Amino acid sequence: MELLVASAVGILTAAGIYLILRRRSFPVILGLSLITYAVNVFLFATGRLATGAPPILNKYQEVAYTDPLPQALVLTAIVISFGMTAVVVMIALGAYLSSRDDRTAMPVEPEGAGDDA
Amino acid sequence: MIDHLLIAPVVLPALVAPFIIMAVRHHLDLQRIFSLASVVLLAAISLTLAAQTLDGTVKVYELGDWPAPFGIVLVLDRLSAMMIVLTSLLALPVLLYAIGSGWDTRGANFHALFQFQLMGIMGAFLTGDAFNLFVFFEVLLIASYGLMIHSGGTRRFQAGVQYVVFNLLGSTLFLFALGTLYSVTGTLNMADLAVKVAQIPAEDTALLRVGAVMLLLVFAIKASLLPLHFWLPSAYANAPMPVAALFAIMTKVGAYSILRIYTLVFGPEVEATAGLTEAWLMPAALLTLGAGAIGVLGSNKLGRLAAFGAIASMGTLLIAISLFTPSAAAAALYYLVHSTLAAALLFLVADLVMERQGPWIQAQLPMPQTGLISALFFAAAIALAGMPPLSGFLGKLLVLDATRGVDLAAWIWAVILAGSLITIIGMARAGSLLFWKGHGLPPRDTDTSEEPPLEDLAARPAQLPFAACFGLLGGLVALTVFAGPATRYAEATAAQLYAPTAYIETVLGRHAE
Numbered sequence: 019m020e021l022l023v024a025s026a027v028g029i030l031t032a033a034g035i036y037l038i039l040r041r042r043s044f045p046v047i048l049g050l051s052l053i054t055y056a057v058n059v060f061l062f063a064t065g066r067l068a069t070g071a072p073p074i075l076n077k078y079q080e081v082a083y084t085d086p087l088p089q090a091l092v093l094t095a096i097v098i099s100f101g102m103t104a105v106v107v108m109i110a111l112g113a114y115l116s117s118r119d120d121r122t123a124m125p126v127e128p129e130g131a132g133d134d135a
Numbered sequence: 136m137i138d139h140l141l142i143a144p145v146v147l148p149a150l151v152a153p154f155i156i157m158a159v160r161h162h163l164d165l166q167r168i169f170s171l172a173s174v175v176l177l178a179a180i181s182l183t184l185a186a187q188t189l190d191g192t193v194k195v196y197e198l199g200d201w202p203a204p205f206g207i208v209l210v211l212d213r214l215s216a217m218m219i220v221l222t223s224l225l226a227l228p229v230l231l232y233a234i235g236s237g238w239d240t241r242g243a244n245f246h247a248l249f250q251f252q253l254m255g256i257m258g259a260f261l262t263g264d265a266f267n268l269f270v271f272f273e274v275l276l277i278a279s280y281g282l283m284i285h286s287g288g289t290r291r292f293q294a295g296v297q298y299v300v301f302n303l304l305g306s307t308l309f310l311f312a313l314g315t316l317y318s319v320t321g322t323l324n325m326a327d328l329a330v331k332v333a334q335i336p337a338e339d340t341a342l343l344r345v346g347a348v349m350l351l352l353v354f355a356i357k358a359s360l361l362p363l364h365f366w367l368p369s370a371y372a373n374a375p376m377p378v379a380a381l382f383a384i385m386t387k388v389g390a391y392s393i394l395r396i397y398t399l400v401f402g403p404e405v406e407a408t409a410g411l412t413e414a415w416l417m418p419a420a421l422l423t424l425g426a427g428a429i430g431v432l433g434s435n436k437l438g439r440l441a442a443f444g445a446i447a448s449m450g451t452l453l454i455a456i457s458l459f460t461p462s463a464a465a466a467a468l469y470y471l472v473h474s475t476l477a478a479a480l481l482f483l484v485a486d487l488v489m490e491r492q493g494p495w496i497q498a499q500l501p502m503p504q505t506g507l508i509s510a511l512f513f514a515a516a517i518a519l520a521g522m523p524p525l526s527g528f529l530g531k532l533l534v535l536d537a538t539r540g541v542d543l544a545a546w547i548w549a550v551i552l553a554g555s556l557i558t559i560i561g562m563a564r565a566g567s568l569l570f571w572k573g574h575g576l577p578p579r580d581t582d583t584s585e586e587p588p589l590e591d592l593a594a595r596p597a598q599l600p601f602a603a604c605f606g607l608l609g610g611l612v613a614l615t616v617f618a619g620p621a622t623r624y625a626e627a628t629a630a631q632l633y634a635p636t637a638y639i640e641t642v643l644g645r646h647a648e
Contacts, residue, residue, distance in 0.1 A: 038304070043296060050303050057310045064318035088317065091266060095310055098273050102306070105280050106299045112284065113292035122300065124293045124369060 023063050030056035043110035043120045050106065054099035061092045141196040141211055143180045144219050144257040148173055152250035167234050170246035174230050177253065178223040185216035191631060193641040195263070203263070203642050204324035210263035210642055213628040214468075218260040218391055221472055222384050224610065225479055226253055228603040232483050233377040235599020236490065241286035241375075248285070251278035252381065259388050263642055265316070265323040268392065269309050272357075276302050279385065282378040283370060294373035301366035305356040308349060315346035326642035328400045329635060332407060340407035347401050347408045351416070354396070357389025359449050360416075361423040367446060368430065372438030376486030379441065380479035386449050387475055394456055394464065398632045399639075403459050416457035417543055421550045424450025428554040431561035436494045437485040440565055444481055444519045447558055448474035451521070454547055455534045463537035464629035469622055470530035473614055477518035477527060480607040484511045487600060488569060496565045498572030504601075509570040511604050516562035518611050521555050526614040531555065533622065 030052050037049025065085030073086035114120045151173040159165040187194065188211060196209040230249065232238075239245040255275025262268050284295040317323055319342045320331040335343060352363070359367040367386070371379045401408040427447025434440035452474055455467035491502035502508070514525070521527035531551060538544040614621055631637070 038300070046300055050300065050307075053304070053307050057307050057314070061310060061314045064314040066318075088314075091313075091317075094266070094270065098270070098306075101277065102273070102299075102303055105277060106296070106303060109280065109284060109292060109295045109299055112287070113289070113296045116287070116289040116292055122293075122296055124290065124297070127290075 019067055019069070023059060023067060027056050027060045027063070030059070041122050043114060043122055046122055047103065047106055047110060051099075051103060054095070054103075058092050058095055058099075061088050061095060064088050138194065138196070140180065140184060141194055141209055141261070142198070144177060144184070144223075145209075145254055145261065147177060147180070148250040148254040148257070152247045152254065155247045155250065156244060163240060166246045167239070170230060170249060171234070173250060174223060174226045174253070177257075178220075178227060181216070181219040181223045184211055185220045187211075188213050188216045191627070191637070193638050195642050204322050204327035207267050208263040208324065208642055209261045210326075210638065211261060212638055213624075213631050214391070214395065215260050217468065217472075217624070217628060218387070219257055221387075221475060222253065222256050222260065225384055225475060225607075226381065228606040229377050229380045229479060229483070231606070232380070232486075232600050232603035233375075235597050235603065236377065236486065237597075238286070238375050238377050238486075244281065245285055248278050248281040249381070251275075252282060254278075256384060256388060260391060263325050265325055265328065265396075266313055269306070269313060272309065272388070273306060275385065275388070276306070279378075279382065282381070283374045285375050285378060288373075291373045294369045298366055298370040301356070305353055308356075309353040312346050312349035312353060315342055315349065319343045319346065324642070325396070325399055326639040329402070329639055330643070332400055332405055335407055337406050343407055344411060347411060350396060351393065351412060354389045354392045355419070357386065358393065358453060359386050359389070359423070359446055360419050360453055361426050361450075362419075364423060364426070364446055364449075368439055368442045371442035371445065371482075372436060376438065376441075376482045376489065379438070380482035383445060383475050383478040383482065386445065387452075387471055390449070390452055390456060390467075390471060393453075394467070394632065397459070398464070399635045402633075402635065412457065413459065417454065417547075420450055420453035420457050421543075421546060422450075423447075423453060424550055424554045426450075428557035428561070431558050432564070434561070434565070435496055437489055437496055437565070437569075438494060440496065440561070441478070441481045441485045444558065444562075445474075445478040447554060448478055448519060450554070451531060451534060451551060454551065455537060458537060458541060460537065461629045461633045462626075463534070464632055465622065465626040466530070466533035466537045468625040468628055469526075469533055469614075469618075472621070473518070473526040473530045473611065476607050476610045476614070477515065477525075480511075480604060480611070481515040481519050483600070483604050483607065484508065484515045487511070487604070492569070496568050498568055498576060500576055501570075501573050505570060507601065509566065511601075511608070512566055512570070514608055514611075516559075516566060520558040520562055522559065524615065525611050526618065529615060529618050 034049040034053035034056060037045040037052065065088035068082060068084040071082045071084040073084050073089065075083055151169055155166050155169055159169065194211040197203065198207045252275055255271050255278055258271035259268055259275060262271055280299050283298055284291055313323060320328055322328055322331055356363045371382060397412060424447055427443050427450050430443030431440055431447060434443055452467055452470055455463050455470060487508050492499050518525040518527050521531040535548060535551060538547045
């Protein structure tokens, strides 16, 4: 299972970085989403991988348990990345609709042109 | 009995912002009143809290009364107190400027976003938990995304996309770093991390070192350290200038985090991470200063000029921080206050010029109130370049003085002095183009479309923006006049930073007594 999780994190991150380097807003946003998935899985694994174990300590006997804290961290990270994705989609839409261009690199403006900062 | 005042700097803007959105959305005057009242109250609270830490006490606020390291804690020591005071004292003139210049009417929800931004910054300075630091980073970033694209415009949106994408990647790296640290130490409370990191055997620290370096990279992105500074020039230059003035404190959040984590958790005496940062943080800081100074010289737009000025000042600040000695940290803290105020002043003056002449640095006809504005530009330029008589000179002197006996001292002196010179030349070039060359031009044709707003400005010189600029300038002058007490405060703060035992014991020891 370690191999599966580790390779999933690696592949998601690699694909995400590739997409971000495409420098067009839609692939960039997809790439960001993939990387946030990767980091969520990674965070989940930081409490060590344990299957079928409850996230609580048993005070009567020594029972295997899984660390509950990374699950809380992942929940927070999911909520934040969800909100952030919404924000970046809106801003990228604004940029696309006002310039009719979805490249994330900014064009060079001629000197002295326009007052629009 | 817990003193609830400690959480007030986070809660107050967090309550005012939704109130502004929900209750007074359609009343601009009420929004302004509530926003101003909140900032004034915030300044009062911060000063009260700072007064409580003057004798070196560390105060802890346990959220939900959960003891550390199980719950999240807010910690107030001299450094945090200094930073929240600086934030609230910066926010006041910036908000006054935004109101006076009418920037807050050029888009929706300026005041609510401004309050959320303050909430995030205050929280980042106060928290004693690494994951909570991440959350407050996100709060201040998501508010800054909204402020950055305030009032719209094609280039502002395009710069906004770059800014958001870069910072989202930074946030992801932050999570990777935190996950790595958690998997090694099993905790994310900063004081507890300090205890656990010191206990880890030296041969078992590979993952810990990876985590430490990744965390430093995240803070370096925020602090715009070369080569991770690429987001800053276009973001700050295309943001509304009052917003960029508030952002002057955001790069300092990165500097603060480096100072906090790399004295408390990965301090100089921790063997596991010894030598990790010294090797390349200093050269990168020197390059940052160089790149900022050359950028100032090469800027053709006022916004970029101010942004590169901010990068140059971050370079000087990071040089002082990366020496990692108490005397250098004291110099860094003095320079931090100075550079925040100076950069904010330069952004506001840049806006005064841009409102009248547009964003380009080129010879144009004299603008309304040209004498006053050029005087302010002159003051801001010598402050940011670090010339006497303003506090930037003293700050740079303190930094240079702190390099005594350091291997790279010759390099540091050369780069700081040459950087100052190039910055001065760049500022002088921009200032003479903007304020002098225009007098020789032939008068403008009468049929240009720019005439009405110019006449409007000449007829009704808004006083509030000038009051805000002079307020910031007054802060710089006060920092110069009271340099003695200010440096003593910075020295005591640095001494407390490099003796973290009291901090750790106060955070972890409350319930062990």
